[in-house]
Amino acid sequence: MNLYLKIAFRYLFGKKSTNAIHIITWISIVGMAIGTAALILILSVFNGFESILSGMLSNFNPDIKVTLTTGKYMPLEEIDTVKLGQIKGIEAYAFTIEETSFFDYKGSQEVGIIKGVDEKYLKVTGLDTAMLYGAAQFGKTTEYGIVGAGMNTKLSINPSDGFTPVTAYMPLRVSKGPLSKEFNSYSFYASGIFSVGSDVDMQYILVNFDGVNHLLGLEDNFSAIEIKKKPGVNDQKLALEIEQVLGSGFKVNNRYQQDENFLKIMNIEKWVSYLIACLTLLIIAFNLVGSLWMIVLEKKKDIAILKSMGFTTKGIQWIFLSLGLLVSAIGMGLGYVIGLILYWMQKNYGLISIPEGFMIDAYPIEIRVGDFLIVTLTVLLIGYISALLPSIRAGKIGAFVRQV
Numbered sequence: 001m002n003l004y005l006k007i008a009f010r011y012l013f014g015k016k017s018t019n020a021i022h023i024i025t026w027i028s029i030v031g032m033a034i035g036t037a038a039l040i041l042i043l044s045v046f047n048g049f050e051s052i053l054s055g056m057l058s059n060f061n062p063d064i065k066v067t068l069t070t071g072k073y074m075p076l077e078e079i080d081t082v083k084l085g086q087i088k089g090i091e092a093y094a095f096t097i098e099e100t101s102f103f104d105y106k107g108s109q110e111v112g113i114i115k116g117v118d119e120k121y122l123k124v125t126g127l128d129t130a131m132l133y134g135a136a137q138f139g140k141t142t143e144y145g146i147v148g149a150g151m152n153t154k155l156s157i158n159p160s161d162g163f164t165p166v167t168a169y170m171p172l173r174v175s176k177g178p179l180s181k182e183f184n185s186y187s188f189y190a191s192g193i194f195s196v197g198s199d200v201d202m203q204y205i206l207v208n209f210d211g212v213n214h215l216l217g218l219e220d221n222f223s224a225i226e227i228k229k230k231p232g233v234n235d236q237k238l239a240l241e242i243e244q245v246l247g248s249g250f251k252v253n254n255r256y257q258q259d260e261n262f263l264k265i266m267n268i269e270k271w272v273s274y275l276i277a278c279l280t281l282l283i284i285a286f287n288l289v290g291s292l293w294m295i296v297l298e299k300k301k302d303i304a305i306l307k308s309m310g311f312t313t314k315g316i317q318w319i320f321l322s323l324g325l326l327v328s329a330i331g332m333g334l335g336y337v338i339g340l341i342l343y344w345m346q347k348n349y350g351l352i353s354i355p356e357g358f359m360i361d362a363y364p365i366e367i368r369v370g371d372f373l374i375v376t377l378t379v380l381l382i383g384y385i386s387a388l389l390p391s392i393r394a395g396k397i398g399a400f401v402r403q404v
Contacts, residue, residue, distance in 0.1 A: 004315065007306075008323035011295055021294045028288040029331040035281035036335025036379050037342065042277050043371040044343060046270035048364030050263070053197060059130040060196045060204075061258045062094075062226035064235070066242060067251050073097060073221040083245045084225075089233035090242075094120040095222040097212050102169040103205065105155045112151050113203045114168050114186075116212025124228040127194055127206075134159050134192025138208045143188035145211075149195040150202030159190045166190055166205070170215045186215040278378060285386040292324055292390035296397075303397045313395040320394045324387020325380060332379045336372070343367055 012025065068074055076095060084093065098115035117138060122128050127146075128136040137144040145166070147157055157166060165187040172182055188207050195201050213219055229238055235254040242252050256263065296303075303316055343365055345351045350362030 002322070004318045004322045005326070007319050008326050011299060011319070011323055012326055021291060021298065024287060024291040024294065025327065028285075028291050028327055029334065031284035031287055032281070032328055032331025032379060032383070033334035033338060035277070035284050036332045036375060037339040038277050039274065039281070039375045039378065040336065040339040040367070040371060041342060041365075042273050043270070043374070044339075044365045044367045045363055046266065046273070047366040047368055047371070050266050050270075051366050052360065052364050053262075053266070058255065059126040060200050061255060062124050063229040063255055064227040064238060064242065065253050065258055066225040066227065066246065067253070068223065069249055069251050072099075073216070073218060073223050076220045076222060079225070080245065084242075087238070087241050087245060089229050089238040091228045091230045092120055092123040093225055093227045094118050094124045095209065095224075096121065096226055097209065097216070097218075097221060097223045099170065099212065099216060099223075101205075101215065103151070103155060103166060104169065105157050105166045106164055108155045110151065110154045112148075112154075112205060114212055114215065115204055115206045116209040117206055118209040121206075121226070124226045127196075130194045130196050132193045132195050134190070136194070136206075137191040138206070139191075143186075143208060143211060144191040145188040145205055145207035146192045146194050147190050148201040148204045149193055151205055152190070152193045154202075157190050157193075159193060162189060168205070168207075168215055172217060184215050184217055186211050278382070281379070282382055282385075285382050288324060288327055288383065288386040289389060291327075292320060292387055293393065295323065296320060296390050296394045299394075300397055303394055307398070316397070317391040317395040320391035321384065321387045324383045324390070328379050328383025328386075332376065335379075340367075 084090070094117060096115060096117050098113055100111065101114040103110050103112055103114075119138075121138070122136060131146070132149060134146070136146050138146075143165070147155070147159075147166070151157075152159075155166065158164075166189070167185055167187045169183045169185050172184060186207070188211065194206075209222075213221055227242070229235075239252040239254065243250065306316060306319075307313075342351065346363065346365045353362045354360060
């Protein structure tokens, strides 16, 4: 063991002239333990929310989404579907078209997004696994659609009502004359309600691909190509192959890029909460400053002896820096034990529940290995900063101490 650390170990656990130093030191250790547990749990809760929400969105968003860089729609005939299907990394793809529309159901009216999907859409996404009621159907003989849970609430749609359709309205792209209607309409029956736990629920209604084309006064046009990749395929490599086949005029986004704004906000909230907890831990560390300062005052004679034996000022400083790091490390170890116990209890028993009305009963939690590295560096850095002033003071003590 390093000599500095050995001496620091003796100063920490050795006999002291007053019991108050022991008490303050252990208060510092307990404070660091509570702070460490708080840091690891804060990161774990945000990880849990991120995983749940990303998982829900994955039922709606594809692995890869290709959109137009200019314009809203493009005819299907301009895409070489043969070459697109021959790309080895693609398992399935679907054409979709969406636009903002006005909806009406039994006098309830709301503006939302109508999305037309083709017959391959459910092979690309897992939306059929996110159904709260009914089934995902987009029939051609009988017009069906599925409604986001939020839109369903706003329109008060009864999915079991087989007699009253939902009607979507869209202004005409080109006026047909003074006596013609100024809008197109498209009616469909709600076959089910889906929820992916995000703003999608509040805005989207999914119907047949041809139905949206009719509503827009188009024929076989699309606004996006949604792609499911094969397992293990690299996103960047697949995106390059898709761009080579489709040419310019398209933007290829992976799953992260589709939810980039949402994930950025989640990360900002996560690290702001972490910084607030760090500030709290820094305040707790004042106890550590006090206990180290008292040990320095108590060990004046020992420091003088060490200096007379040849210890340098820097060496004395390293003893007390090591002491601060040792206290922090012990507190951190206890904090990890407390954090892991609370993690296990939350994971298995839902220790802290979420109020009714949410999709989950208790706060989600997920520990990642990288979090331990971040918390370890944070706690040791705070311990090092806390030990700086006492160590500088210890280094100023001379080789001779006047006896009073």
